[in-house]
Amino acid sequence: MAKPxxxxxxxxxxxxxxxxxxxxxxxxxTFYCFYKFHRLRSLRISLxxxxxxxxxxxxxxxxxLFISETxxxxxxxxxxxxxxxxxxxAFDLVDAKAYEPEDLPKETQVxxxxxxxxxxxxxxxxxxxxxxxxxxxxxFRVGSLLLSQCKFAVFGVGSRAYGATYNVVARDLSKxxxxxxxxxxxxxxxGDVDGGDLEEAFDAWSAKMVKVLNDDVxxxxxxxxxxxxxxxxxxSDYETDEEYSVESxxxxxxxxxxxxxxxxxxxxxxxxxTSNGKKDMVTPVIRASLEKQGYKIIGSHSGVKVCRWTKxxxxxxxxxxxxxxxxxxxxxxxxxxxxxxxxxxxxxxxRHHTNPVGKSxxxxxxxxxxxxNSAIDQHTKMIKQMKGVPGVTLERLTEGLSPRHCALSLVGxxxxxxxxxxxxxELHRRRISTFLVTNAQFPEKIKMLKPITQLYVSVDAATKxxxxxxxxPLFGDFWERFLDSLKALRDKQQRTxxxxxxxxxxxxxxxxxYFNLFSIGKPDFIEIKGVTYCGSSATSKLTMxxxxxxxxxxxxxxxxxxxxxxxxxxxCEHVHSCCVLLAKTEKFKINGQWFTWIEYEKFHDxxxxxxxxxxxxxxxxxxxxxxxxxxxxGFDPDQSRYKKERHHNRPNRxxxxxx
Numbered sequence: 001m002a003k004p005x006x007x008x009x010x011x012x013x014x015x016x017x018x019x020x021x022x023x024x025x026x027x028x029x030t031f032y033c034f035y036k037f038h039r040l041r042s043l044r045i046s047l048x049x050x051x052x053x054x055x056x057x058x059x060x061x062x063x064x065l066f067i068s069e070t071x072x073x074x075x076x077x078x079x080x081x082x083x084x085x086x087x088x089x090a091f092d093l094v095d096a097k098a099y100e101p102e103d104l105p106k107e108t109q110v111x112x113x114x115x116x117x118x119x120x121x122x123x124x125x126x127x128x129x130x131x132x133x134x135x136x137x138x139x140f141r142v143g144s145l146l147l148s149q150c151k152f153a154v155f156g157v158g159s160r161a162y163g164a165t166y167n168v169v170a171r172d173l174s175k176x177x178x179x180x181x182x183x184x185x186x187x188x189x190x191g192d193v194d195g196g197d198l199e200e201a202f203d204a205w206s207a208k209m210v211k212v213l214n215d216d217v218x219x220x221x222x223x224x225x226x227x228x229x230x231x232x233x234x235x236s237d238y239e240t241d242e243e244y245s246v247e248s249x250x251x252x253x254x255x256x257x258x259x260x261x262x263x264x265x266x267x268x269x270x271x272x273x274t275s276n277g278k279k280d281m282v283t284p285v286i287r288a289s290l291e292k293q294g295y296k297i298i299g300s301h302s303g304v305k306v307c308r309w310t311k312x313x314x315x316x317x318x319x320x321x322x323x324x325x326x327x328x329x330x331x332x333x334x335x336x337x338x339x340x341x342x343x344x345x346x347x348x349x350x351r352h353h354t355n356p357v358g359k360s361x362x363x364x365x366x367x368x369x370x371x372x373n374s375a376i377d378q379h380t381k382m383i384k385q386m387k388g389v390p391g392v393t394l395e396r397l398t399e400g401l402s403p404r405h406c407a408l409s410l411v412g413x414x415x416x417x418x419x420x421x422x423x424x425x426e427l428h429r430r431r432i433s434t435f436l437v438t439n440a441q442f443p444e445k446i447k448m449l450k451p452i453t454q455l456y457v458s459v460d461a462a463t464k465x466x467x468x469x470x471x472x473p474l475f476g477d478f479w480e481r482f483l484d485s486l487k488a489l490r491d492k493q494q495r496t497x498x499x500x501x502x503x504x505x506x507x508x509x510x511x512x513x514y515f516n517l518f519s520i521g522k523p524d525f526i527e528i529k530g531v532t533y534c535g536s537s538a539t540s541k542l543t544m545x546x547x548x549x550x551x552x553x554x555x556x557x558x559x560x561x562x563x564x565x566x567x568x569x570x571x572c573e574h575v576h577s578c579c580v581l582l583a584k585t586e587k588f589k590i591n592g593q594w595f596t597w598i599e600y601e602k603f604h605d606x607x608x609x610x611x612x613x614x615x616x617x618x619x620x621x622x623x624x625x626x627x628x629x630x631x632x633x634g635f636d637p638d639q640s641r642y643k644k645e646r647h648h649n650r651p652n653r654x655x656x657x658x659x
Contacts, residue, residue, distance in 0.1 A: 062091040062109035062213075065099060067126030067169070069117050070347070070472070072193060073157045077113040080206050087210050097125040101132035107150050110182075111209065114173055116158040120165030130169065133176040147182035153212075155205050156190040157198065159345070161357040161474055166190070185212045194345065194357040196289040281341055281356055281363040290340070295410075296378040297340075299366035301417070304336040304375045305410060306382045314383070314400050315391030317642045321574035322407075322435070324626040324634035325527075325581045326454065327597035331396055334379045334403040334432075337410040338371055338417035343441045345472040346460065347503070359474050361418055368423035372430075379403060391640075404600065409437040409456075415445040424450055431604045437499065441475055443484035447491070451613075453603055454495040457485055457521065461506075462513030470506055486521035493614040495598075497525045504531075504548045508556060515563040524587060524615055525596070526568065528557045530578035550578045557582060571596050572626050575633035587616060594622040 064084070066077035074095075081093045091111065104110070117123040122130040136142045154177075156170025167190040174188045189205040191198035281301035282290070295303045309320035309330045319330035341356045341363070383400045386392050406427050408414040415438050417423065424434055433453040438446060440457045449455065461467035464479040475481055489496050498521060502508050518526075530548040548556075554573070557580040561570050564582075571583035571594045581596065588595050597620035606613040625632040635641060 060106070060108055062089070062111065063099070063107055064091045064093050064111045065096050065113070065129070066093070067096045067112070067114040067122055067129070069115060069123035069125065072198075073113045073115045076155070076157065076199075076202050079202075080111070080113070080209070083206050083210060084213075087214065089210065089213050095125060096129040099129060101129055101136075104150065104180075105146055107147075109213070110150055110152040110177075112152065112154045112170075112173055114154060114156055114170045116156065116162070116165060116167050116169040120162075120168040122169045126169075130173065133173065133180070137176045137179040142180070144179065145181040147177060147180040150177075150182040151185050152177050152182050153184065153186045153209060154188050155202060156188060157193060158190065159194045159357065160192050161194055161359070166192075185209070195283070196286040200285075278362070278364045281339075283356075286340075286356060290411075296382070298336075298371055298374040298378065300364050301340055301366060302336065302338045302371045302375065303340050303410060303412075304334065304378045306379065307333065307335050307407075309333075310335075310383075310400070311386060311389075313639070314386050314396050315389060315642075316393070316396065316640050317391065318576070318635055318639040321527075321529075321577040321579040321581075321634065323636065324574045325525075325572045325596055325622075327600075327620060328405050328433075328435075329399070331400045332403050333405040333407060334375065335407045335410050336375045336379070337408060337412045337414050338368070338420060338423055339414055340410075340412040341416060342411070342413045342439065343416070343474050344413075344439050345474075347470055347472065347506070357474060358416075361416055365418060368417075368419040369426055371423060372426045375406075376403060403432060405433045405435065407435045407437075409435070413439050413442070415442055415449065420445070421448070421450045424452065428604060428607050431601075433598070433600050433603060438485070439471070440482045440485035441473060441478060443481055443488045446485055446488040449492075451494045451607060452492075453598065453600075454497060455489065455492055456497045456499045456527075457489050457523075459486075459498045459500050459514070459517060462510040462517055466507055466510065470503065483520060486517060489521040489523060493612065495525070495615040496521070496523045497527055498523045500526065500528045502528065502530050502548050502553060502556060504546045504552070506546065508548060508552070511556065511559045511563065515560060518564065518568070524584050525571075526560070526582040528553055528560070528580045528582065548578070550575055553578055553580055570628045572622065573628050573634050574626075576635065580628070588619060594627055595619040596622045596626075 062084075064077055064081055066073045068074040068077075077093060081091060084091045091109075096112075096114075114126060115123055121127070136146065152174075154170045154174045156167030158165075158167035158170070160166050167188075170188050170190060174184060178184055186205070186208060189201060191201040282297055287297050290297060290303065293305075295305050297303050307320070307330070309318075309323075310333055313319040313323070313329070313331035319328070320333075322328040322333070323330050339361075341358050343357065343359055345357060380401050380403075383397070386400070387397055408424075414420060414436055424436070427434055435454045435456070436449075436452045437456040437458060440459070446455075446457075461470045467473070467479065467482060471478070473481075498517070500514065530550070530553050531546060554570075557570050561568050561582055566585060568582040569585050569589065570580060571588070572581040573579065583589070583594065583596050599618045599620040603618040606617055624630060625637055626634050
């Protein structure tokens with residue numbers, strides 16, 4: 001025993017630093033264990049709070065999240081926030097990209113307005129949020145009660161044109177929230193931005209949402225019981241409430257605000273008024289929306305509308321820019337389209353996307369002769385209503401009842417109509433000229449077109465990225481289709497036009513890129529027009545700030561002409577429409593005189609002859625008042641100028657805007 005006794009003092013003396021190290025280690029370990037204990041305890045309380053505790057009854061504002069790319073979902077969410085506030089329901093409006101998903105277990109009420117982007121994915125702003133939910137559902141460590149104290153509802157914003165991916169983001173969010181234990185206050189509601197019923201569906205959902213929040217019940221399974229509905233998810237996913245229950249065995253999916261039929265009662269699905277067959281392009285909802293805007297719907301897919309310039313020239317108050325540039329008699333011009341559907345969803349669409357969209361013809365098809373007959377019939381009925389209006393003379397009214405021109409534009413894509421050539425032939429047979437506008441997504445259709453009096457291609461942007469942002473095309477290969485359409489235009493022998501719509505802040509800086517497109521299509525003319533402001537809606541975010549002044553349109557046009565080094569010059573302008581025309585100098589400027597007008601009778605004779613002809617064969621001299629820089633600014637001196645009295649916060653600003 002002597003040996004240990006001798007060693008002990010030596011060891012004690014030499015181990016002082018070691019004992020200090022050991023003490024520090026024990027202290028750190030104790031602190032770490034204390035920290036972990038309290039953290040785990042806090043987590044357990046957050047996931048499974050005591051409903052009787054004081055802390056669980058603390059007030060927490062609800063969250064209204066939006067997932068948006070173009071701003072539609074954001075606009076709708078702001079509208080809902082105003083409605084919630086007016087009903088004393090406290091919610092915070094939050095962009096999903098700024099929200100921390102880890103905070104979801106703390107939330108008690110979450111409302112989500114979510115859009116579906118390309119290929120069924122969430123927009124970039126909501127991708128992290130959506131991915132977090134997807135990963136949490138698949139993570140066995142998270143469990144199915146993570147969101148057990150959260151009630152939620154989702155409204156989806158999408159387009160049926162995308163087929164199987166229509167509003168898939170909203171449905172996935174709902175499924176994953178339920179998978180984490182959250183209770184769904186309302187089944188997923190969906191709105192179609194191209195179906196014409198988005199705002200109506202959203203308002204109905206919002207009203208229902210307010211009622212549910214006030215009643216504090218979960219519609220899909222009765223009152224809450226520990227945050228879980230009484231029905232199973234499998235049964236409640238597609239359940240509808242009594243107000244929107246199926247009243248018959250046939251359901252029109254376009255007309256039930258995005259709700260699907262219950263799985264408990266199988267039904268025959270009717271799409272747009274047909275079962276087992278091709279559907280009507282114009283649904284009752286779309287028809288009502290377009291008729292409200294002044295359209296006369298022809299058959300199942302065509303439309304006609306009287307332009308305000310038609311009314312203006314009937315009253316002797318001046319014609320549109322086509323009158324100044326090409327000699328069209330505006331009071332004898334009929335605006336029509338054989339296809340109300342389109343393959344784009346342009347940000348400046350003057351119909352706010354109330355028309356259908358599609359990438360191919362998938363609807364019933366009306367006879368072209370019936371379309372022409374009905375269009376003329378409806379047009380003349382609307383012209384007759386101008387009888388007795390101040391300024392309308394019997395002579396002009398009589399002329400207006402016999403249309404001589406047809407602008408195949410309005411809304412939609414006319415060359416989608418499979419019988420477009422037959423329809424054009426019928427118009428020409430009646431000696432009605434044709435001005436057809438295409439959105440440059442169907443190059444093969446352009447190649448197949450018979451001679452048109454004047455063929456337009458909309459060139460809304462000069463680069464791939466800006467075209468995608470402005471036109472929002474449905475086709476994945478939209479840029480290739482766009483370029484091929486310009487090439488197809490180059491091979492046409494009759495008059496061809498690039499139509500540029502300038503949207504300030506979007507495409508007004510791309511002079512060089514636009515010029516590079518000239519050599520592809522080699523158009524006869526280039527129309528450059530400031531965008532027309534048509535008001536705001538959930539699908540249009542443009543404001544008056546996006547509308548260029550006429551001086552800005554002129555500067556842009558002059559820059560393009562200068563870039564062409566004399567190939568094109570500025571030929572005409574129409575100040576009231578904020579529109580300028582560039583023309584090919586070699587073809588249309590002869591001995592210093594512009595020949596942009598059209599000899600319409602000569603054109604019809606050429607068509608009837610069946611012989612080949614080109615744009616030089618039916619041109620006419622441009623009057624001096626329509627030439628660029630003229631004192632009249634493109635206003636016909638034989639007409640009477642009329643100016644409305646306007647009262648704006650900023651005087652005279654609106655008068656420089658396009659008409």
